[in-house]
Amino acid sequence: MKETVQIKQLAKEYGADLVGIASVSSFDFLPPDSHPRFIQPHARSVIVLGFRIPRGALRGVEEGTAWQTMAGASPFPTASICVETTYRLARYLESKGWEAVPLFSHSPDLRHQGVAVSPDKPEPNVILEMELAAHAAGLGEIGRGRFFLTPEFGPRQLFTAIVTDKQWPPDKIFAGKICDNCGKCAASCPAKALDRQKILRFPLAKGKAECYSLHIESCRICRTGILQSPYSSKAEPLRISAACGRACVAHLEDSDRLTNRFLFPFREKKC
Ligand code: SF4
Ligand code: SF4
Numbered sequence: 001m002k003e004t005v006q007i008k009q010l011a012k013e014y015g016a017d018l019v020g021i022a023s024v025s026s027f028d029f030l031p032p033d034s035h036p037r038f039i040q041p042h043a044r045s046v047i048v049l050g051f052r053i054p055r056g057a058l059r060g061v062e063e064g065t066a067w068q069t070m071a072g073a074s075p076f077p078t079a080s081i082c083v084e085t086t087y088r089l090a091r092y093l094e095s096k097g098w099e100a101v102p103l104f105s106h107s108p109d110l111r112h113q114g115v116a117v118s119p120d121k122p123e124p125n126v127i128l129e130m131e132l133a134a135h136a137a138g139l140g141e142i143g144r145g146r147f148f149l150t151p152e153f154g155p156r157q158l159f160t161a162i163v164t165d166k167q168w169p170p171d172k173i174f175a176g177k178i179c180d181n182c183g184k185c186a187a188s189c190p191a192k193a194l195d196r197q198k199i200l201r202f203p204l205a206k207g208k209a210e211c212y213s214l215h216i217e218s219c220r221i222c223r224t225g226i227l228q229s230p231y232s233s234k235a236e237p238l239r240i241s242a243a244c245g246r247a248c249v250a251h252l253e254d255s256d257r258l259t260n261r262f263l264f265p266f267r268e269k270k271c
Contacts (some may be wrong), residue, residue, distance in 0.1 A: 007093075030128075033112065039163055048056070102160065105130045
């Protein structure tokens with residue numbers, strides 16, 4: 001227990017805003033091409049680190065006056081703070097003799113890029129989806145608008161992970177409720193890319209996520225503030241700063257569901 005408190009405290013000192021731990025067995029619902037055990041055969045735990053996207057990084061987009069504020073915050077998980085914190089924590093774990101594999105968010109379309117090295121192994125790349133890892137590590141829930149929501153920041157964060165052979169006591173799955181199915185993310189989308197009438201369900205470490213269906217092709221050409229992935233043109237763009245993501249931030253703050261509070265409301269004008 002003391003060790004767990006210490007590792008979480010260290011991760012925060014290094015720069016993470018959120019830290020959760022999942023047992024590797026909680027990913028057994030995933031196929032080999034997504035399972036962390038196929039990256040690290042002795043994996044026992046996955047430490048998930050969350051990094052907040054400053055609310056101010058959405059401000060220029062929200063006001064319609066400065067689109068570069070979001071890009072300037074470089075919020076992709078390869079941003080230097082995410083890399084450095086994850087790397088430093090991995091180094092710390094390895095200094096204790098526990099192998100630590102740092103993982104960053106990559107689009108699922110980057111799976112199956114190579115040839116399997118043996119019949120019992122999936123083809124590279126094995127990609128663990130960070131939202132599934134964050135859920136397994138008890139950090140929050142996946143909302144109807146397909147954003148990962150935490151009680152601290154709503155949709156405003158990104159995740160990295162470390163797969164390690166050290167067994168850490170896992171955190172409990174998040175039992176609260178953040179998304180209230182308000183539909184504001186869908187209503188704010190000019191392309192009607194989120195369909196409230198069509199609910200898609202997909203498995204999680206415990207239970208199922210229920211999300212509005214999303215027409216990703218519309219998001220790729222969305223002009224309300226998306227950030228395109230620099231690594232794959234087929235990846236789902238980052239939608240947190242787009243109309244749907246900002247509507248969710250405004251709604252969750254207005255309904256007092258987040259612990260990160262501000263002096264002024266995110267959205268003062270009526271949309
Ligand atoms: S990113 Fe744009 S197109 Fe996609 S759901 Fe959000 S507002 Fe709609
Ligand atoms: S806007 Fe409403 S329905 Fe959409 S994800 Fe946020 S809380 Fe859920």
